[in-house]
Amino acid sequence: MATTTYHSRSNSFPSQSHPAIESVEDHLCRLRADSESTSVCSNLASLRNLHEGINDLIQLPSIQQTLSQGNWINGLLEGSLKLVDLCAISREIVSLTKESVQDLESSIRRNKAEAASSADVSAYVASRKKITKMVNKSIKNLKSFNNKSTTDNELWTMMKETESHDLSILKSVLILLSGENEKSNKRSWSLLSKFTTQNSRVCSEVEQESGAEDLSSLIIEKSTKNMDSKNMLKQLKSSKMIIQELEEGLEALFRSLVKNRVSLLNVLSH
Template identity: 40%
Template sequence: MASNTQISYHVRSNSFPSRPHPITSELDQHLSRLRSSQATSISSSSYFICHDINGLQDLHGCVDKFLQLPLIQQALGQEQQKKWIDELLNGSLRILDVSSIAKDALSQTKECAQGLSSVLRRRRGDEISSEVKKYLTSRKSLKKTIKKALKGLESKCSSKTSEEHKTITKLREVETVTFAVFESLLSLISGPKASSKSGWSLVSKLIHSKRIACEEEESDMNEFVKVDAALSTLTSKSDNIICVQNQLKELESSIQDLEEGIECLSRHLIKSRVSLLNILNN
C-alpha cells in the first residue's frame, strides 16, 4: 500500500504545469499595461502620449531580451515559421517608417514654432503676420502627410492563423499595440480634422465666445491645438501675444519630450529588428 501511495504521489508531482519564463511574464505585463492605457485614456495631451511611448520603450526592450532566449530562437528558427518572421520584419519596417514621419513632423513643427517665438519677441506686426501664415501653412501640409500615414496604418496587422507559433502571435500583439500608440501620436500632432470650407474654422469653433486658448476651460486641448487656436485669434494686443508665447513654450517643451522618447524607442525597434534578422538568417 505504501508503495502504491508513493507511485501515485510521484505521478502527481510530474503533472504540475511549468511556469512561463520571467521575461515572458514581463513581456505580458508590458503589453497589458499599454492595452489598458490605450483603452482608458481620455486625454490627448502629450503627457499621456509620452507615457505610452515610454511604455513602448520598456516593451521593446523586453522583446529583444525575449528574442535572445534559446527556446524562442529555436521555435522561431523552424522552417515553417520563417514566413511569419518575414511578415514581422515587414511590420517592423512600417513601424520605423511611421516613426520617421512622426519625428519629421515634430521637427518641422518645432522649427516653425521657434521662428514664430522669435518674431513675437520683436513685436513687429508685418513679421508676425508673415510668420503666423508660415506656421499655419506648415501645419496644413503636415495634416495632409499625417492623414495619409494614418490611412496607411489601417488594417496593417494581419490576423492570427493556426499555422503560426504562439511566439509569433505574441510578437504580433506587440506590433499591434505599437501601431496603436503611433496612431495616437500622429493624431496628437495633427489635431482636429480641417473643415472643407476653411482649414482652420474647426479650430476657431473650439473657442467659446471670444475666449482665447490659454483659458482654463480649454485645458483639455492638446498643446498643438492650443497653439492653432491661439493663432486663429491672434491680434496686436499685448495680452494675446503673451498668451501665444506661453502656448509656444509649452508646445516646444512637449515636442522635446516626444522627440527624446521616439529617439530612444527607435533604437529599441532597430535592435529587435536585427534580432529577428539574425534568427531568420541562421
Template identity: 35%
Template sequence: MDSLAENSKKSFHIRSNSLPSKPHPVVDEVYENLCRLKASEATSSSSSLCKKLNGLQDLHDSIDKLLRLPLTHRALVDSKSVDDLLEGSLKILDVCALAKEALSQMKESADELGSALRRRRDDTVIDVQKYLNSRKMIKKAMHKVLKGMERSSSQKSDESFEIVSLLKEAEAVTYNSIEFLLSFIAGPKLPSKISRWSLVSKLMQPKRVTNKEDGAYGNEVEMVDASLYSITSHKSDVFVQVEDVQNSLRKLESCIHDLEEDLESLYRHLIKNRVSFLNILNH
C-alpha cells in the same frame, strides 16, 4: 492589472504546445508590458502619449530579452510568418521616422514663430500664416499616413507558434500607439472655415484651456493652432493675443521636446530588435 496578465498567460498555455509548461520569466515580462499598454489611456493627450512611449520602451526591452532565448530562435526559424514579422518591423520603423521628421518640422516652425512674436513686428500675421501653412502640410501628410495605417492594421493572419503570436501582438500594440502619436501631431481635419472657427471657439473656452488631459480638445498642438486661427480670422487683436500665443508655444515646445526624446529612445530599441531578429534568421 495582475489578473489581466494572469488571464492572458493562462490563455497562452491552453492554446500552445510550443512553450514549456512553465513559461520563461521573460515571457511573463513581455505579457505584463503588453497588458499595461493595452490598459493605458487611449487618448492623444501629450501626457498619455509620453506614458505610452515609455511603456513601449519597456516592452521592446523585454522583447530584446525574448529574442535571445533558444525557444524564440526555434519558433522563428520554423514559423511561416517570418516575412510578415520582418515587414511589420520595417513598417513601424518607417512610421516612427515620419513622426520624428514631423516633430522636428513642428519644433522648427514653433521656434521661428516664437522669435517673430518676441520681436513684435507689424507683419506678425505673415509669420503666423507661415506657421499655419507649415501645419497644413504636416496635417495633410499625417492624415495620409493614418489612412494607410488603418488599412494595414485591419489585416489579420493565423500563426501556430505562440512566441511568434506574442511578437505579432507586440507589433500591433506598437503600431497602434504610434498611430495615437501621429493623430496628436496631425490634429483634427478642418475642411471649412466654419468648422475651423467652431474648433477655435471650443478650444478657447476656459474649461478646455485648463484641461490638460482632454484627448479630444485642448492639447498643446490644438491650442496653438486655435490661437493662431483666431488671429488670422480677425477674431482678435494680434498684439492682445501675443502673450497667450507665446505661452501656448512654450508648452508646445516643451511637449515636442519630451516626445522627441521618448520617440528617439523607442526608435533605437526598435532598430536593436530588428538587428537581433535578422541575426537569428541568418544563423
C-alpha cells in the same frame, strides 16, 4: 486595441517559464489595462519597455528555433520594417512641428510687436498645412498593416499584439500632432488628462502657464494675425514642452524598434 489573453503555454515557449517571457506578458497586460487611460508619453515609454522585453525574448534559443521555422520570420520582419518607418516619420513630423513653433516664436520675439505680423502667421500656417498633410497620409497608410494573428500559436499572437499596440499609440501621437482635440476626434488625447502624468514636469508647468488641454493651440489661422503676441507666445511655450516630451519618447521607441529588427535579422542569418 488587442485584448488577447494567453490561457495556456504552447510549444513555442519553453516548458518552464522564463523571466523574459513573463516580462513581455506583464508589459502586454499593463498596456491592455492602461493604454487608453494613461498618457501618450507613458504609453510610448511602455512600448519601449515592451520592445526591450521582446528583444530579450528573441535571444532565447528556443524562441530563435521557433522563429526560424516556416515563414514566421519574414512576416515579423515585414511588420518591423513598417513600424520602424512609421516611427521615423512620426519623429520627422515632431521635428517639423518643433521647428515651425520655434520659428514663429523667434519671429515674434525678434519683432517685439504687440501682435504677430501677417507674414509670420502666414509662414506658420503654411508649415502647419504641410505637417497636417504628412499626418493624414501617415494615418491613411496605417490601413496597410496586417497585424491580425492568423494562428493560435502563442509566440506569433504575442508578437502581433505588440504590433497592434504600436500602431494604436503611434496613431495617437499623430493625432496629437495634427492639433485635434477630443471634441473633434474620439481617438485624440487630452493634454493634461491623457498626455501628461501626475508627476510629469509638463503637467505642472502647463497648468501654471496655460489652460490649454491639448495641442489645438498649434492651429493658428491667418485671420488671427492680430492676436496678442503675449498670448501667442504663451501658447507656443506650452506646445514646445509637449513636443519635447513626444520627441524624447519617440526617439527611445525608435531605438528599441531598430534593435528588435536587428535581432530578427540575426535569427534569419543563422
